[in-house]
Amino acid sequence: MGRRSATLAVASLMVLGLAACGGGDDGPPTLTWYINPDDGGQAELAARCTDSADGAYRIETSLLPREASAQREQLARRLAANDSSIDLISLDPPFIPEFAEAGFLAEIPDDVADAVTENVVQGAIDGATWKDELVTVPFWANTQLLWYRKSVAEAAGLDPENEPVTWQQIIDAAAQQDKYLGVQGIRAEALTVWINALVASAGGEIITNPEADVADVQLGLESEAGQQAAEIIGTIGREGLGGPGFANEDENASMLLFQGDQGSFMVNWPFVWAATLAGVEAGNLDSGLVDDIGWAMYPSVAEGEEARPPYGGINLGIGAFGDHVDEALDAAQCIVSVENQAFYMVTNGNPASNTEAYDDPEVQKAFPMADLIRESLEQAGPRPQTPYYNEVSTGLQNTWHPPSSVQPDSTPEAATTLITEVLKGERLL
Amino acid sequence: MTTTRVPDSAAEQEAVAAALSDRARAERRLGWWLAGPAFVVMLLVTAYPIVQAFYDSLFQFRLTDPDAREFNWLGNYWVVLTDSVWWQAVGVTVLITAITVAVEAVLGFALALVMHRALRTLRPVLRTAILVPYAIITVVSAFAWFYAFDISTGFVNSWFDWLPGIGADTNWFGEFSTSVTVIIASEIWKTTPFISLLLLAGLAQVPEDLQEAAKVDGATWWQRMYKVTIPNMKAAIMVALLFRTLDAFRIFDNVFIMTQGSNNTEVVSFLAYRQTISRLEIGLGSAVSVLLFLCVVLISFTFIKLFKVDLASARGER
Numbered sequence: 001m002g003r004r005s006a007t008l009a010v011a012s013l014m015v016l017g018l019a020a021c022g023g024g025d026d027g028p029p030t031l032t033w034y035i036n037p038d039d040g041g042q043a044e045l046a047a048r049c050t051d052s053a054d055g056a057y058r059i060e061t062s063l064l065p066r067e068a069s070a071q072r073e074q075l076a077r078r079l080a081a082n083d084s085s086i087d088l089i090s091l092d093p094p095f096i097p098e099f100a101e102a103g104f105l106a107e108i109p110d111d112v113a114d115a116v117t118e119n120v121v122q123g124a125i126d127g128a129t130w131k132d133e134l135v136t137v138p139f140w141a142n143t144q145l146l147w148y149r150k151s152v153a154e155a156a157g158l159d160p161e162n163e164p165v166t167w168q169q170i171i172d173a174a175a176q177q178d179k180y181l182g183v184q185g186i187r188a189e190a191l192t193v194w195i196n197a198l199v200a201s202a203g204g205e206i207i208t209n210p211e212a213d214v215a216d217v218q219l220g221l222e223s224e225a226g227q228q229a230a231e232i233i234g235t236i237g238r239e240g241l242g243g244p245g246f247a248n249e250d251e252n253a254s255m256l257l258f259q260g261d262q263g264s265f266m267v268n269w270p271f272v273w274a275a276t277l278a279g280v281e282a283g284n285l286d287s288g289l290v291d292d293i294g295w296a297m298y299p300s301v302a303e304g305e306e307a308r309p310p311y312g313g314i315n316l317g318i319g320a321f322g323d324h325v326d327e328a329l330d331a332a333q334c335i336v337s338v339e340n341q342a343f344y345m346v347t348n349g350n351p352a353s354n355t356e357a358y359d360d361p362e363v364q365k366a367f368p369m370a371d372l373i374r375e376s377l378e379q380a381g382p383r384p385q386t387p388y389y390n391e392v393s394t395g396l397q398n399t400w401h402p403p404s405s406v407q408p409d410s411t412p413e414a415a416t417t418l419i420t421e422v423l424k425g426e427r428l429l
Numbered sequence: 430m431t432t433t434r435v436p437d438s439a440a441e442q443e444a445v446a447a448a449l450s451d452r453a454r455a456e457r458r459l460g461w462w463l464a465g466p467a468f469v470v471m472l473l474v475t476a477y478p479i480v481q482a483f484y485d486s487l488f489q490f491r492l493t494d495p496d497a498r499e500f501n502w503l504g505n506y507w508v509v510l511t512d513s514v515w516w517q518a519v520g521v522t523v524l525i526t527a528i529t530v531a532v533e534a535v536l537g538f539a540l541a542l543v544m545h546r547a548l549r550t551l552r553p554v555l556r557t558a559i560l561v562p563y564a565i566i567t568v569v570s571a572f573a574w575f576y577a578f579d580i581s582t583g584f585v586n587s588w589f590d591w592l593p594g595i596g597a598d599t600n601w602f603g604e605f606s607t608s609v610t611v612i613i614a615s616e617i618w619k620t621t622p623f624i625s626l627l628l629l630a631g632l633a634q635v636p637e638d639l640q641e642a643a644k645v646d647g648a649t650w651w652q653r654m655y656k657v658t659i660p661n662m663k664a665a666i667m668v669a670l671l672f673r674t675l676d677a678f679r680i681f682d683n684v685f686i687m688t689q690g691s692n693n694t695e696v697v698s699f700l701a702y703r704q705t706i707s708r709l710e711i712g713l714g715s716a717v718s719v720l721l722f723l724c725v726v727l728i729s730f731t732f733i734k735l736f737k738v739d740l741a742s743a744r745g746e747r
Contacts (some may be wrong), residue, residue, distance in 0.1 A: 073709075187690075245581060
C-alpha cells in the first residue's frame with residue numbers, strides 16, 4: 001500500500017504543480033513588491049490594494065534582508081541582471097540616485113508625479129528626486145527628534161519643548177549631572193546619519209556638487225561646518241558622554257541607555273516611543289518613565305539657527321525591467337494613499353510622508369508628537385544624494401570612528417582625502 | 430584489510446607482481462571512472478569561477494555602470510598592493526591565523542589524546558561532546574559569542590568581573606585588542622574539534638607494538654610521546670595544520686558578525702566582500718579575491734614543499 005500511495009501522491013503533486021505554473025498566464029498579472037521587513041503593514045497594504053484593483057492586478061510581497069545595505073546589495077544584483085520579477089521596490093532614499101543613474105527605475109510620468117507629491121513633506125520629495133526628476137514615489141518618511149528626560153532638562157534649566165536647544169547645551173547638561181547622551185557612535189549607517197545632520201545643521205554639505213562626474217565630486221567637509229560636527233562628536237566620545245558602549249552604540253542601544261538611570265537626552269527615530277510604551281506595558285520599565293519623557297526639535301549646532309534633522313523612510317521604486325509597469329504605477333499610487341499611510345503609521349509606527357495623514361485622529365492618538373514629526377520632516381535634510389552613496393557613507397564611517405578619535409583639525413580632512421581617492425578608483429575601502 | 434604473504438620462490442614472486450599490475454591497471458581505470466565525473470564537476474564549479482574572476486580583475490567594472498567598463502591591465506592589482514588597507518588586512522589575517530592555528534594544534538592534540546585514551550564506554554559520548562561546536566554553523570556561533578560579550582546583552586562582563594581588566598563597563602568590541610581576542614577565541618572554540626578529529630585519526634595509526642616496545646625499554650610517558658607518538662603521526666599533524674591554516678586564512682563570518690571590520694579588524698576576505706558586494710566594484714573586488722587565492726596557494730605550496738606534507742600517506746594510502 002505504502003509504495004503505491006506514495007507514487008500517487010507524487011504524481012498528483014506534480015500535476016498540481018504544473019497546473020499552478022500554467023495558471024499564471026490567464027488570471028490578472030501578479031506584481032511582486034520587494035519590501036523591507038516591518039510589522040506586517042506592507043503585506044496588509046498589498047492585500048488592500050489587490051482588493052481595490054478589482055481584478056486588474058494582484059500584489060505579492062517578497063521580503064528583503066533587514067539591513068538597508070543588504071537590501072541594496074540584493075536589489076542591485078538582481079536589477080543589474082535585468083530581473084523582470086521586480087515590479088515594486090521599497091527603497092531606502094540614499095540609494096535612489098544610484099538606482100536611477102543605473103537605469104534600474106522605470107520613469108514616472110508627470111501626471112503621476114504631480115499626484116503623488118501633493119501635500120507631501122519637502123524632505124520626502126527631495127529624497128525621491130534625482131536630477132530634478134521624481135524617480136520614486138514617496139511612501140513613508142522618517143525623521144529624528146530630540147528625546148529628553150524632563151527631570152534632567154529641568155535640573156539643567158532647559159526647556160527644549162519651547163526653546164530649541166543646542167548640542168553644546170545638552171553636552172554641558174549631561175556632563176554636569178553625570179548622565180549619558182543617547183547618540184549613535186556605531187560604525188554603521190547610523191553614524192553617517194548623525195554626521196550628516198550635524199554638518200547640515202551647521203549650514204554645510206557633505207557633497208557640494210552631487211550631480212558631477214565621479215572624478216570631479218567635491219566634498220564640503222573641510223569647512224567650518226565640518227569642523228563643528230567633528231568637535232561635537234569628538235567631545236562626546238572623549239568625555240565618555242555616550243556611555244561605555246558608545247563606539248558600537250546603535251539606535252536600539254541608545255534607547256536602552258536613555259531608558260536607564262543615567263539617561264538624559266537622545267536623538268532617535270520615533271520608534272522609541274512605541275517601544276518604550278511596550279516596555280512599560282510588559283513590566284520591564286518603570287511606569288513613571290513615560291511621564292518623564294519629553295520630545296522636541298532636533299538640537300541645533302549654533303544658537304538661533306534651525307537644525308536640519310535626519311531624513312529617512314522608504315520610497316517606492318518601479319522596477320524598470322518588469323512586464324507590468326503601468327499596473328505597478330497604479331499600485332504604487334494606491335499604496336501611498338492618505339488612508340493607507342495613516343493606517344501604516346498607526347499600526348507599524350512609520351511616519352507618513354503625506355501631511356494630510358497627520359490629521360487622522362488615530363494618528364494623533366497614537367503619536368502625541370505627530371505635529372512635531374511633520375514639522376521636523378519639513379525641515380529635514382537628506383543625506384548626500386549621489387550614485388556613489390555607499391562609498392561616501394563607508395568612507396565617513398571609516399574615518400569618523402571611533403568617535404573618541406574624531407578631531408576637528410584632522411578628521412574632516414582625512415575623510416575628504418579617503419573619499420576622493422576611493423571615488424577616483426585609487427584606493428580600497 | 431589485505432594480508433601480505435611472503436612469496437615462496439622467485440617464480441611465484443614474478444607471477445604475483447604481474448597479477449598485481451593487471452589488477453592495479455584495472456583499479457586505476459576504475460578509479461578514473463569513479464573520480465572522473467567529480468573531477469569534471471570540480472573544474473566547472475572551481476576552475477571556471479577562478480578564470481572568470483581573473484578575467485574580471487583586469488577591468489575597471491562597476492555593476493551599476495556596465496557601459497563604463499574598460500580594460501585596465503593590472504591596474505586594479507596596483508591599486509590593491511599599494512594601499513595600506515590591503516597590507517593592514519593581510520597583517521590582521523596572518524595574526525589571527527597564526528594564533529588560532531597554534532592554540533588549536535595544542536588544544537586539539539590534547540583533546541585527541543583524551544578521546545583516544547578514554548574508556549570504550551565513554552568514547553562515543555566524549556567524541557560527540559567534543560564535536561558539537563564544529564557542528565554549529567559559523568554564523569550562529571559568531572552571533573552566540575557576539576551576544577555573550579556585547580556590552581548591552583552579554584553575560585561575560587558580569588560573570589568575570591572579578592578578573593582584572595574586566596568590569597561592567599568593559600566594551601569588548603570597542604578596541605582592536607579585545608575585539609580580536611573575542612574573534613580568535615570564538616574561532617578556536619569552533620574549529621578545535623576539526624583539528625582534534627584529524628589528529629585522532631593520526632593517533633590511531635601509531636602502531637601499538639612500538640609503544641609497547643618503548644614501554645618495555647623503560648621510556649617515560651614524555652619520551653614515548655616525543656620519540657614514538659609524534660614522529661609516527663607527523664603526516665597527520667602536518668595535514669591538520671595545513672587544512673586549518675587554509676581555513677583560518679579565509680576567516681570571514683566572525684569578523685562580519687562581530688565588528689564589521691571596525692577597530693582595524695578587517696581581514697582579507699572581508700576586504701574582497703566589501704569591494705565586490707558592497708561597492709559593486711567587480712574589477713577591484715576580483716583583484717582582491719585573486720590575491721587572496723594566490724595567498725592560499727602560497728600557503729599550500731609552502732606546507733607541501735617545505736614541510737614535505739604527504740597528503741596520500743596521511744590518508745593511510747602508503
